[in-house]
Amino acid sequence: MRLEELERELRAERPEIDADFARKLDDWAAAGFPRGGELGSKRGTSVRKRFARRRTQPRKRPRRTWLGTWAPAGGVAVFLALVVALGVTSNSGDSDDADSGGGGEAAFEAAPPAKSVPDVGDAARAAPEAQALSGESARGNQRLAAPFLRDRGTSRPAHGKIAQDVNLALASAPEDFRDTADSVLDVVDDHGGFVLRSSVSGGDPGVEGARPGRASFDTRIPAGQLQPAIAALSDLGHVVSRTDGTKDITNRFNDAKRRIATYTESRERLLKRLEDATTETEQDAIRAQLRIVEAQLADAQDDLGNAQQRVQLVPVSVTVASDESVTGSDGEWGLGDALDDAGQVLTVAGGVLVIGVAAVLPLAILAILAWFVADRARQRARERTLDA
Amino acid sequence: MDPGDGRSTGVNETLVAPATHAPSEVEAVFEELYRSSRNDVFAYVAGLLRDRSAAEDVTALAFERAYRRRKSFNPKRGTRRAWLFGIARNAALDELRRRNRQATLTTDPVDEGALAADDAAEVSLRRAALRAAMRELTPRERELVALKFFAGLANAEIAAVIGTSESNAGTRLHRVLEKLRSACDEA
Numbered sequence: 001m002r003l004e005e006l007e008r009e010l011r012a013e014r015p016e017i018d019a020d021f022a023r024k025l026d027d028w029a030a031a032g033f034p035r036g037g038e039l040g041s042k043r044g045t046s047v048r049k050r051f052a053r054r055r056t057q058p059r060k061r062p063r064r065t066w067l068g069t070w071a072p073a074g075g076v077a078v079f080l081a082l083v084v085a086l087g088v089t090s091n092s093g094d095s096d097d098a099d100s101g102g103g104g105e106a107a108f109e110a111a112p113p114a115k116s117v118p119d120v121g122d123a124a125r126a127a128p129e130a131q132a133l134s135g136e137s138a139r140g141n142q143r144l145a146a147p148f149l150r151d152r153g154t155s156r157p158a159h160g161k162i163a164q165d166v167n168l169a170l171a172s173a174p175e176d177f178r179d180t181a182d183s184v185l186d187v188v189d190d191h192g193g194f195v196l197r198s199s200v201s202g203g204d205p206g207v208e209g210a211r212p213g214r215a216s217f218d219t220r221i222p223a224g225q226l227q228p229a230i231a232a233l234s235d236l237g238h239v240v241s242r243t244d245g246t247k248d249i250t251n252r253f254n255d256a257k258r259r260i261a262t263y264t265e266s267r268e269r270l271l272k273r274l275e276d277a278t279t280e281t282e283q284d285a286i287r288a289q290l291r292i293v294e295a296q297l298a299d300a301q302d303d304l305g306n307a308q309q310r311v312q313l314v315p316v317s318v319t320v321a322s323d324e325s326v327t328g329s330d331g332e333w334g335l336g337d338a339l340d341d342a343g344q345v346l347t348v349a350g351g352v353l354v355i356g357v358a359a360v361l362p363l364a365i366l367a368i369l370a371w372f373v374a375d376r377a378r379q380r381a382r383e384r385t386l387d388a
Numbered sequence: 389m390d391p392g393d394g395r396s397t398g399v400n401e402t403l404v405a406p407a408t409h410a411p412s413e414v415e416a417v418f419e420e421l422y423r424s425s426r427n428d429v430f431a432y433v434a435g436l437l438r439d440r441s442a443a444e445d446v447t448a449l450a451f452e453r454a455y456r457r458r459k460s461f462n463p464k465r466g467t468r469r470a471w472l473f474g475i476a477r478n479a480a481l482d483e484l485r486r487r488n489r490q491a492t493l494t495t496d497p498v499d500e501g502a503l504a505a506d507d508a509a510e511v512s513l514r515r516a517a518l519r520a521a522m523r524e525l526t527p528r529e530r531e532l533v534a535l536k537f538f539a540g541l542a543n544a545e546i547a548a549v550i551g552t553s554e555s556n557a558g559t560r561l562h563r564v565l566e567k568l569r570s571a572c573d574e575a
Contacts, residue, residue, distance in 0.1 A: 006569050009518050010537035015434035017427050021444045025451070029422050032415075033455040382481035386528040 160250040163310045164223065166230060167245075170237035171323040177203035177213035180320050183236050184217050191229035193221035193316070203322045213322035220313040233318060238326050249307055256304035263297035418458045421468050422451060428539040432473065433480045435534030436527070446483050450476035470548035473541065477531075477549055484527070514572070521571035529564045536561055 028034075172180040181200050188195055196218040203213015221229045234242070270290045277283040429450060434443035454475045461471050522530065535546045547557040 003565060003569065006518075006565060006572065007537060009514060010533060010568075013515070013518065013522070014431045014538040015440065015443070017430040017447075018440070018444065022426065025426065025448060028448070029419070029451065029455075033452045379478075381485060382478060385481050385484045386526070386531060 160248050161253040161307065161311050163247045163249045163314075164226065165245045165247075165315045165317075166226070167241070167243040167317045168230065168233055168319070169240040169242070170233070170318065170320045171240050171326050172213075172237035172320060173326045174203060174213065174322040174324060176237070177215075177320065177322040180236050181213070181215040184215070184219075184233065184318050184320065187229060187232045187236070188217070188219045188221065188316075191221055191225040191232070193219050193225065193229065193313075195219045213320070215320040217318040217320075219316045219318060221316045223312055223314050226314050226316070229316070233316075237320060238323070240321075249310060253304070253307040253311075256300050256307055259300035260297060260304060263293050263300055266293045267297060414458055417468070418455060421454075421472060425469055425472055426451075428469075428541075429472065429476050431538035432534045432541075433476055435538040436477075436480050436531050437483060438530075442483055442487075443480075446476065446479045450479045453479065466548035467545060469541065470545045473535065473539065473545070473549045517572045518568065521568045524571060525564065525567070529560075529567070532557070532561050532564050533568075 170180065181203075185195060185198070198215070198217045200215040201213070202211030203215075204210040230242075267290065270286055270293060274283060274286045274290065277286055426447075430443055430447045433446045433450070434440055437443050437446065450472070454472050457475070461468060465471070466474075522533065525533065531550070532546065535541045535549060536543075541549065543558045543561065544554045546561070547554040550557065552560075
């Protein structure tokens with residue numbers, strides 16, 4: 001048979017469409033292929049199923065292929081694994097913070113209430129209370145510094161005593177200067193601290209030609225309240241500068257403890273010798289030595305108390321200066337405030353949007369990936385049908 | 389003021405001519421595609437499935453799917469006919485997968501009585517041999533025959549439908565024809 005003849009014969013073998021079916025299909029097409037009806041597919045129902053009654057040949061139950069059986073389950077498993085992995089990753093970071101934060105909270109609670117410290121006065125008056133701190137409290141102090149140091153990214157010795165200090169310079173509008181200065185006292189008081197020294201000058205409201213206001217405060221804030229106190233102070237005005245310092249006073253601390261142990265031992269030894277002394281002269285000599293040792297012991301205890309106090313109470317120096325360039329709150333809500341508020345709203349909305357996108361994007365990528373993989377798998381399965 | 393000034397009087401009925409539905413360009417193009425391809429799609433699917441009833445189902449399903457996706461057609465990826473046959477092919481292969489069996493030829497037998505008496509014997513023999521040879525083809529080979537000779541697709545369109553190059557499609561088609569010819573000659 002020649003090729004042309006073969007092609008002609010093949011064309012002659014072309015299956016012709018049934019006239020009745022063609023008419024129904026035309027009607028359906030003219031109606032825009034609506035769902036339902038004789039030919040239109042319903043949701044979840046294939047045309048084939050609705051034509052099943054027309055078939056005389058019973059159909060086999062579709063055999064599920066290995067891929068068809070396990071691909072969806074595998075996809076779900078991979079998705080869950082990814083979600084769990086992401087969750088574990090994020091939780092591990094959170095738990096680290098939570099553990100540390102929890103320790104910090106515990107440390108804050110361990111600190112004795114600083115309200116017992118006089119509001120205004122010299123440090124020496126607070127020293128005896130600091131001396132009364134137990135060893136447990138001292139360990140608490142050790143942890144007190146941790147959150148602050150972690151926030152600042154500084155390192156500290158594993159069992160060291162860290163003394164912190166903060167210098168904060170604020171600027172306020174001239175009309176707000178007095179309020180700002182007063183608020184510093186309130187913030188310090190609210191956070192269990194006290195003011196060692198304060199100085200306020202100038203900035204008198206309503207006084208023509210008054211000198212620019214300037215105030216300085218030398219305060220002590222409990223280490224556990226340092227961060228919220230600094231945050232509250234920073235909110236009082238425009239932060240011109242902030243300086244955070246830390247100093248390792250572990251040696252000073254250990255030295256004081258060692259001296260206390262040594263002098264205590266010497267004192268006990270002298271007291272025993274005093275009991276055993278038989279002569280007046282010998283007793284006087286021992287008493288003289290005892291007075292010296294007790295004085296040295298008191299000095300060492302003072303040093304230890306001061307060291308503990310230095311760790312527990314953080315020196316915070318705050319200065320407030322009136323500045324014409326700083327916009328004040330005149331009590332009236334104006335266009336500038338509206339713009340500021342609008343900017344903040346937009347910032348928050350943008351942040352929410354970014355977070356939303358960040359949350360949805362991985363899921364969308366996974367969904368697209370899963371769809372792509374499923375589509376490829378389905379196409380391969382189709383091709384395999386032809387090779388069967 | 390005379391209320392009748394400038395106004396129609398005695399009007400108690402309004403005639404509104406309904407606007408005729410003007411099909412969009414996409415729909416017009418699809419309609420043309422449907423009319424030009426309806427029989428070809430059925431012939432291709434029936435040739436592949438070898439089951440007229442199933443071919444009708446799949447043809448209807450293919451056109452329905454194509455209609456729903458008519459706006460997603462991308463001319464850069466081939467002709468409309470190739471796109472339509474791609475949809476029909478997927479539907480047919482899904483049907484084959486569901487059945488998971490070789491379809492039996494259930495096309496209507498040729499009305500041999502319509503042939504001239506002199507030609508009947510020769511034609512009958514030739515076609516019987518051809519049908520026997522076609523039954524021996526693999527589904528992939530049968531698909532090529534269906535696309536080329538039942539649906540009337542050009543080699544380029546066949547290549548687009550089955551996802552290969554035009555030359556490869558032509559080569560494979562030639563092999564199938566050689567296989568059929570040798571099978572017919574041996575019969």
